Amino acid sequence: MGILDWKHWVVILVVVVLVFGTKKLKNLGADVGESIKGFRKAMNDDEEPAPAPLHQADAADARRTVDGQPRQV
Structure with missing residues (x-):
């Protein structure tokens, strides 16, 4: 009869369910x-880095200069 007998585990399980x-x-x-x-899934995704999609809003921001005016391309 050890301290972790199967009867002790049953009593602990019943108490946890009641609480x-x-x-x-x-x-x-x-x-x-x-x-x-x-x-x-995150661990598997780290092995295969996927390219980040470029949204249209990001592309528009990338074409702007520091002062906020559109850049002439």
């Missing part, structure tokens, strides 16, 4: 799963 409720535990599990998926 937090099954709905909060289900939501917590879903949130943890989504964050792990996001982390894995």
Whole structure:
């Protein structure tokens, strides 16, 4: 009979369910799963850098000079 016997784990599980409720535990599990998926996706995306799309507003800003007037091209 160790300090972490299976009976102790059952009692701890029952207390956690009583304190937090099954709905909060289900939501917590879903949130943890989504964050792990996001982390894995971010780690895979780091290996393959994708070029950033150039939006039309960014292109218009790039054509302007410091004083805000359009540059003659």
